[in-house]
Amino acid sequence: MESSVVTLALFPSFQHAYAAVLRHVTENHEHVNTARGNDSHEVIGASFRLTDPRQRALFLTSRPVNPVYHYAEALWYLGGLRTLDLIGHYSSRRRADSRDGKTIEGSSYGVRIFAPRIDGSPSAFDRALELLRAETDSKRAYLPVFEAGDLDEIGHPDLPCLVGLQLLARDGCLHMVTYMRANDANRGMVCDVYSFTLIQEFAAAQLGLRLGSYTHHVGSMHVGVRDLERAHRVLEETAASPKAEPLFEAPMMPADTTWKHIRTVLEHEELLRTNQVQHTPADVAALDLPLYWQRVLLLFEAHRQIVNCPADVIDQQVLEALEPGARWQFERRWPTRVATGEVA
Template structure:
């Protein structure tokens, strides 16, 4: 018996939660944000790799989603990187240099005080020796955050629970709160990437992903976009289907470091890559997709191009081209993928 409704991928779960909250009469006003809210909801993804929604009205940003996932996996908290892809995140920083509670990767992938191994590595070590363990929990939210007056950046993620069952790695995510329109999609993308990375490191198959939320809400200021998204979904003959590739089994922390070295060169406009340049970097094609996205963004931000180079667009997976073509006019060469 399932404790949460099951969906194939994140798009179906996202739409179901938007409908649920849009139909509720429960309202809250918290920190100046009027919103509709449902308390205590969850869902399960049978295929966590289906981590992207293909909804033109939503205009999901795969550039940011890959950047945030890599930022987490590298254990970073700096605004220098993530603020480039999402400038609005700078408003959540107390000092304009680093982020606090929302820098989940900094908590997960760096050693705790007095330890020499990160919590993530400790859990992998546990699960490698105790296959049926129930103790593979990675806490993120800290009670110390409650003591920070007017905390600008309190963690929404309370923790990730990794469970090995039948040679598959399952994950259960616990959120204290989720903005369904703005935060849910990026969270699921990053957390399922962390789950798949852990599965790769353990040599296991990818299992299910379950997501529980204490406060599931939609702010009134985003209600119009939510209505458009739901109207689009209702009018479609069927959802768009683009398969998401499998993370290569040879992925390690060194892989993440290598990808981010090239990301920094692109972000600072120190290099300009053609598709053939990226193909020749010695990086697995799976991670080349992230660099292709970062090159697209470099052209949009630094070159202010009116048309992203066709060779870069053509080297992207069809689903990523579809998303870019609906987000930036410079990527409209992707229109043929609709």
């Protein structure tokens, strides 16, 4: 049998990489893996690189995604949170990762990256940025997530899939390399790449650097047997125009984004999630937030309406104020909640 190892390939967008990885795993899998009862087709050792990490979104009718969850997960990480309240609200499946119904241990990567240490010293993220400011060409700005202690309990329900993130500042750009012990190419990888590249973009803003490339290394790349039919639909759709450009221009996080902006978004997300407030575009525009982050908050407002106003169509002013790519995804994720013909 020919080797099925994926050599490092360059892709202009994650959508291109996603299709290539799905095709490789489904057509050239090395093993049928049955870990913890989840049958999957697997290849060992897979890597790809994105030349433009901002092109992190999927625009495929065969693979609708939830843009609200994408930002919720990234903000959950940035907030250094492990509580289930936020992440479980946007994905009920995440509740299965919790032992006590209140917190998530292993896959709460943000706690290990962004939360201050127990002794009050700076987070791993802050220390990595401090290192890169002092030593521009350093190779040591590594953010570890998986720990030796994670192996103590064989039957643990929630071990980190992420091993760690490495930040590399080169020639005025910030590159990032992700190392994962395992990745579901059809499910987890879609969310992971979105969150990790957004973290990379935030780090670049803090350092005053341009956004460089994003590299994704995976020990066990797999596709669940239950997802093979959907994977084949994706491959049929992408095969029709394999070199097609993404439907929408990727939004650019403002270079002056600060931790204050992240805290403001998290504060208002909680108010919206708990239905304590409702926001119009004018309300959000009055906040001290760049347009990029205003549009993220409006996604949470649209989701608030889905949860709390189940019989109503989403407010058209809110939909029209969303970032165009996210609006396209939103319309396909919740088509019955969008008035036909009202939104471009």
